[in-house]
Amino acid sequence: MSWLLAAPIIIPFATAVLAFLFRNGPEGRWISIIGAAGLLIASGILMAEVLAEGVVAAQMGQWGAPFGITLVADLLSAVMVVITGITGLAVAIYALADIEERLEKLGYHALFQVLLAGVCGAFLTGDLFNLYVWFEVMLIASFGLLVLGGRRDQLDGGIKYVTLNLVSTILFLSGIGLLYGMTGTLNMADLHGAVQEVENQGLLVVVAVMFMIAFGVKAAVFPLFFWLPASYHTPSVAVSAIFAGLLTKVGVYALIRMFTLVFTTDIAFTHTILLWVAGFTMVTGVLGAAAMNDFRRILSFHIVSQIGYMILGLALYTPLAIVGAVFYLVHHIIVKANLFLVAGVARRIAGSTDLSAIGGLYKTAPWLAFLFLIPAFSLAGFPPLSGFWAKYVLVKAAIDAEAYVIAGTALVVGLLTIYSMTKIWGAAFWKPHPGGLQPKLSSLAPRDRAALLVPIASLAALTCIIGLFPEPFVQFAERAADQLLDPSAYVAAVLGADEVGLTGLAALEVTE
Numbered sequence: 001m002s003w004l005l006a007a008p009i010i011i012p013f014a015t016a017v018l019a020f021l022f023r024n025g026p027e028g029r030w031i032s033i034i035g036a037a038g039l040l041i042a043s044g045i046l047m048a049e050v051l052a053e054g055v056v057a058a059q060m061g062q063w064g065a066p067f068g069i070t071l072v073a074d075l076l077s078a079v080m081v082v083i084t085g086i087t088g089l090a091v092a093i094y095a096l097a098d099i100e101e102r103l104e105k106l107g108y109h110a111l112f113q114v115l116l117a118g119v120c121g122a123f124l125t126g127d128l129f130n131l132y133v134w135f136e137v138m139l140i141a142s143f144g145l146l147v148l149g150g151r152r153d154q155l156d157g158g159i160k161y162v163t164l165n166l167v168s169t170i171l172f173l174s175g176i177g178l179l180y181g182m183t184g185t186l187n188m189a190d191l192h193g194a195v196q197e198v199e200n201q202g203l204l205v206v207v208a209v210m211f212m213i214a215f216g217v218k219a220a221v222f223p224l225f226f227w228l229p230a231s232y233h234t235p236s237v238a239v240s241a242i243f244a245g246l247l248t249k250v251g252v253y254a255l256i257r258m259f260t261l262v263f264t265t266d267i268a269f270t271h272t273i274l275l276w277v278a279g280f281t282m283v284t285g286v287l288g289a290a291a292m293n294d295f296r297r298i299l300s301f302h303i304v305s306q307i308g309y310m311i312l313g314l315a316l317y318t319p320l321a322i323v324g325a326v327f328y329l330v331h332h333i334i335v336k337a338n339l340f341l342v343a344g345v346a347r348r349i350a351g352s353t354d355l356s357a358i359g360g361l362y363k364t365a366p367w368l369a370f371l372f373l374i375p376a377f378s379l380a381g382f383p384p385l386s387g388f389w390a391k392y393v394l395v396k397a398a399i400d401a402e403a404y405v406i407a408g409t410a411l412v413v414g415l416l417t418i419y420s421m422t423k424i425w426g427a428a429f430w431k432p433h434p435g436g437l438q439p440k441l442s443s444l445a446p447r448d449r450a451a452l453l454v455p456i457a458s459l460a461a462l463t464c465i466i467g468l469f470p471e472p473f474v475q476f477a478e479r480a481a482d483q484l485l486d487p488s489a490y491v492a493a494v495l496g497a498d499e500v501g502l503t504g505l506a507a508l509e510v511t512e
Contacts, residue, residue, distance in 0.1 A: 002058035004049060005071040005124055007042040008081050011035060012088075012117035020110035029096055032109040036092040039116060040085030043078070050078040055483065055493040057126060065494050066187030070126030072494055075480035076326060080123045080253060083333050086462070087245045088116045090455035094341055095238040097448035103148055103236065111148070115141035115242065122250045126494055128176050128186040131254065135172070135218065139165055142247060145239045146231060157231030164227045168217035175210040182207070189494035191262045192487055201265055208263040208270050215258070218251025221311060222280035225304045229288060232303070233296035233353070237344030240296060244303055245337030249329060252310045256325060259314060260484040267317060274315035279409050282308030286416040295343040295353035295428065298420055299336070302379065305413060306332050312410065313394055316401050322481035324393035327474060331378070331386040331466060338375040338459040342368065345452050346428055348444065351435075355427035362429040364438050367453070369429045374460040376421040378467065381414045385467035389474065 015035025022028045049056055050073050057072040059065055073081070092112070099108050118137035125131050139162070147158040180186055182204065183194035198204050213224070220228040228248070232240050255274075263270055285305025292298045310332070313325025343353055345368055350358035362369040378385035381392075391414060398407035444452070466473050483489060 002060065002071070004042075004046055005056065005058045005073060006060070008039055008046065008085070008120040008124065009117050011038045011042055012113040012120065015039075016110040016113035016117065019113055020107055023105055023107055023109065028104055028109045029092075029099075032095070032113060033089070033092045035113055036085070036089040036116070039120070040082070040089050043081040043085040043120075046073055047078045047082050049073075050075060055489045057493040065126070066185045066190035069130060070187060070189075070494055071124045072126040072189070072490065073124055074483045074490055074493075075476065076253070076256070076484065077123045079326075079330060079476070079480065080249070081120050083330055084116060084119050084123070084246060086459075087242065087333055087337050088112075090337065090341070090459055091238050091242045091245075093451055094241070094344070094455045095236075096451035097444075098236055098238045098344055098452070100236075106148055108145070108148060108236075111141050111144045112238075112242070115145065115246075119246050119250055123253060126188055128179070128188060128191075132169070132172055132176060135250070136169070138247065138250065139169070142243065145243075146235050148235065148239070151234070154234045157234040160227045161231040164217055164224070168214045171210050171217075172214035175207050175214060178203070178207045178210070187494065188257070188261055189487075189491045192491055195262055195265055198265075204263075205266050205269060208259075208266075209273070211258055211263065212255070212270065212273065215251050215254040216277065218248065219255060219307055219311070220248045220251070220304050221277050221307055222284050222304075225281070225285070225307075228304060229292075229297060229300040232300040233294060237296075237340060237347070241337045241340035241344070244299065244340045245333045248303060248307055249333055252307060252329060255311065256314050256322075256329075256484065260317075260322070261487050261490065271315050271317050274311055275403070275406060278308045278311040278315050279406050280308075281305070281311060282409060282413040286413045286420070289420045290416055290423075293355050293427075295346060295355060295424060296340065297353075298424060299339050299343060302417065302420065303336060305417065306336070306379070308413070309391065309394055309410065312406060313397065316397050316403060318397055318401055319478075319481055319485060320393060320400060321397035322484055323474065323477045324390060324397050326477040326480045326484075327393060328390040330473070330477075331390045331463070334459050334462055334466075335375040335378045335387060338456055338463070339372075339379065341452070341456045341459070342372045342375070345456070346372075348452070350428070350433065355424065356434070358428050358433060359431040360429075360433035360438065369425075371453070371456050371460050372425070372429065374463055376424070378463050380418040380421050383467075384470075386463050386470070386473075388467065389470045393474070 019028045019031045055074045060069040118134050121134035143162050147154050182198050217224045282305050285301050288301035289298045310325050310328050313321045347353045352358050378387035381387045395407050395410050
């Protein structure tokens, strides 16, 4: 079991070493693709084990919990690792045509694989200090990828990115220290029971808010999101796509994990804050997108907006709302990464991502136009694509909870999302190119064309599958939500079956 849980971390690290050793030749890019495929296979095996056995956990070095390093996977962790594998493989293939040889020699593929390892580690870790370690691995790798190439705009975006993330790190470490001082443990399963026994519950809520801010920076929620639209449009498209798909979702995952497993002693206070944050995040993100006129900048602001929907599910904290949050999390990774990949192809053949400087793509590249419409309509919530079901579940959960204002906000934000996607369609695809050019996919080399379009088509197909056959995915999200709202299986897997009774009693007290 330990190797099964460690494989999604070990494989990218081993791939990173090999890719760095062979960075001066074409072998590095193929090693990266093989490593990404290996990660997807390992994550699929782990998912099969979790589906068959329930929550699985292992203690590294055979040091028993809560004292050793714990790796644990429930359904949410497992599906996030699988989606990481899917997105990683798609971007690795796309990078064949997108990443310049100069950037490969600077270590792009090694940094990319280290980033994947950090993401998987964050999803699988069972204790808070190691969550901090994996956040730092992600920060180092992502900063390297962000400034790789050394352009002025990259360095400007990178400074803003790393500065605010370092503030988040300080808050995170401070919260860890205070929480350890109050409970004597950092194992998340152990914390579930330990926080119930803390005498100063007011201080515990303060610590919860510290974690909320720290993870909120990582997730790019209101008002802590400004680093994202300032940086995500600056690196290579492959880097933007993997950032858009995964980085902020690790912050969302951390919020969901901590505020369902640990910080549940004052839900009326903490989750009300999250509800306000969700609403403002949706609105400010979509308004920022509406004001932009650059393909990637619009998509960057929409990352912020869509994060609000995920936080909404956590904030409502009902079974249906948590189902919606899990479903939305999975759907958005696929859709958002795909939209950035489409933006990259549009830039390759039309010459820019500035909407005022491009056009004519529908007439000369109809397949690209079709592949754009699928994730764009899904992001906006058009039936029967995956985004429709995700938004439907969350809006219904809000109405069931009588949170009519936030339900209306979610619907209005959906309409404004349609406006942004329509603006991209009208400017980039429908109107003629202002320079009289005829941007064609055939202008790309056949190998580049395949490397660029195969990942886009594959992710679009996955979006359609989720949308057309939503029942098994919703059922999966329901099972994941059940594990989050009743963490007794999680605690038992990590600490042993003796803790189940105590956990169930604590959960009952919190519910009452």
